[in-house]
Amino acid sequence: MRLNRSTMLSDEQRRQFESDGFCVIRQFHDVEKEILPIQSAIYEIIDLVAKRHGETLVREPFRGENFDSGYSGLIAKNRAYGAEVYDLVKQIPAFLRLICSPVSEQLFSELRGSGFPGIGAASYGIRIDNPAEEQYRSNWHQEFLYQPQSIDGVVFWTPLVRVTPDIGPVIICAGSHKDGLCLYSKSVYGSKSGAYKVGIHQVEQVVARYKQVAPLSEPGDLILMDFLTIHQSGFNASNRSRWSVQSRFFNFQDPMGMKVGWKASVTAGTDIEAIFPGNFV
Numbered sequence: 001m002r003l004n005r006s007t008m009l010s011d012e013q014r015r016q017f018e019s020d021g022f023c024v025i026r027q028f029h030d031v032e033k034e035i036l037p038i039q040s041a042i043y044e045i046i047d048l049v050a051k052r053h054g055e056t057l058v059r060e061p062f063r064g065e066n067f068d069s070g071y072s073g074l075i076a077k078n079r080a081y082g083a084e085v086y087d088l089v090k091q092i093p094a095f096l097r098l099i100c101s102p103v104s105e106q107l108f109s110e111l112r113g114s115g116f117p118g119i120g121a122a123s124y125g126i127r128i129d130n131p132a133e134e135q136y137r138s139n140w141h142q143e144f145l146y147q148p149q150s151i152d153g154v155v156f157w158t159p160l161v162r163v164t165p166d167i168g169p170v171i172i173c174a175g176s177h178k179d180g181l182c183l184y185s186k187s188v189y190g191s192k193s194g195a196y197k198v199g200i201h202q203v204e205q206v207v208a209r210y211k212q213v214a215p216l217s218e219p220g221d222l223i224l225m226d227f228l229t230i231h232q233s234g235f236n237a238s239n240r241s242r243w244s245v246q247s248r249f250f251n252f253q254d255p256m257g258m259k260v261g262w263k264a265s266v267t268a269g270t271d272i273e274a275i276f277p278g279n280f281v
Contacts, residue, residue, distance in 0.1 A: 008107045017111065021177035021229035024215050028107075028222035029098065029158060031064070035219045037094035038245070039067035039160060042126075045088050046071050049081055064219070067160070068241060075130065082128065090125040099124050099156070099247035108154055108249040111224070116252040120149040121264035124247035126160070129168065131236045136196065139189055140173075140203050142182060144227040146195060146266045148275055149250035150257025151181075153227035160243040163217045167242045168234030170223065173210035177228040182206060184280050186273065195266045200230070201281050 009017075009025070017023040029035055043062045050057045050070070055077055057070035075082040089095065098104075099119065108117045129137060143155050163169045188199025200206050207230060214234060215223060225231060227248075236242050250257060263270045273280050 008103070008110045014111070017224060017226070020172075020174040020213070021226040022172050022174070022213075022215075022231075023224050024217065025222045025224070027218075027220045028103075029220045031220040034094070034098050034101075035158075035160065036064050038092055038098065038126075039064050039219075041092040041094055042085075042089050042160075042243070043067045043069070045085055045092075046074060049084050049088070050074055053078070053081060055081075065162075068243060071241060072131075072239075082130070086126070086128055089128075095126060095245065098245060104156060104247075104249070107224075111154060112152060112251055114152070114251040114253055117249045118149065118252050118262070120147050120153075120248050120250055120262075122268035123147050123149070123265045127233075127242075127244045127246055129233055129236050129242040129244075131239055131241065133236070135192060137235065138196070138233040140200050140207055140230055140232045141198075142176075142200075142228050142230055143225065143248060144181060145184060145198075145272055145276065145279070147227065147248050147250070148257075148260050148263040148270065148272065149248070150252070150254035150262065151227060152251040152254040152257070154249050155223075155225040155227065155229075156245075156247045156249065157223040157225065158219070158221060158245045159217050160219055160245060161240065162219070163242065163244075164238070165214070165216070166236075167238040167240065168236040169214040169216055171212055171214045171232050171234050172225065173207055173230040174213050176207075176210050176230040177226040179228075181228060181276070181279055182230070184276075186280065198272075206230070 013023045059070040060066050183201040185201045
């Protein structure tokens, strides 16, 4: 049953979000009208990238559940082809319509009591977490440090594939949002590059305080997370890439956001250590 758009959240979902810092709304997005067009465009982009590089792929005819057919073969030929696909899929009109949809804006406003939500610059995209690939896996973090638009913010996360335990669901530290912004270090994950090096200081001790939850989900489901909720990407132990749509809404009226100037994502070049010097060791 689809959610009644006049009541975006049930009382139980609202209580869970306030208590645990996250909640799951089943079939929030219309799979046929909103998800399938994104999957179809990804299928075409994989084909075009292969053709651009003169590669021949073995592919199944398109269906929603196999939209990434041929992708694993493509990155096996050259991992850089995957990076090209990654950059292109965030330019799909159907994807941009999804993250900017009026119902998502309404949901944020209802959840946070703000009539002035924004979507942070460089704060949205389609993640592709490949099997057994640790280099680009997102380790324990809070969204606000990487998305300093406002401390009053919400992550919108929805899968494009069925998320099972082996494909690596997002892992959430329930209730961690109540304890504020953590201390961080720039070298927790020294084997990684760029922002992936940054991590929570004494991370194992910090996450041990909380119950860890890993909700399974289907295309169309929506997972909401507070900007201060500690979470990480699960390890993909399957034979298929995990594709997920991610966007972040923030509150223009939040005093913290105003203080720091509603900065863009760290991926856009924002120096987070300069903004939060007291939160780095």
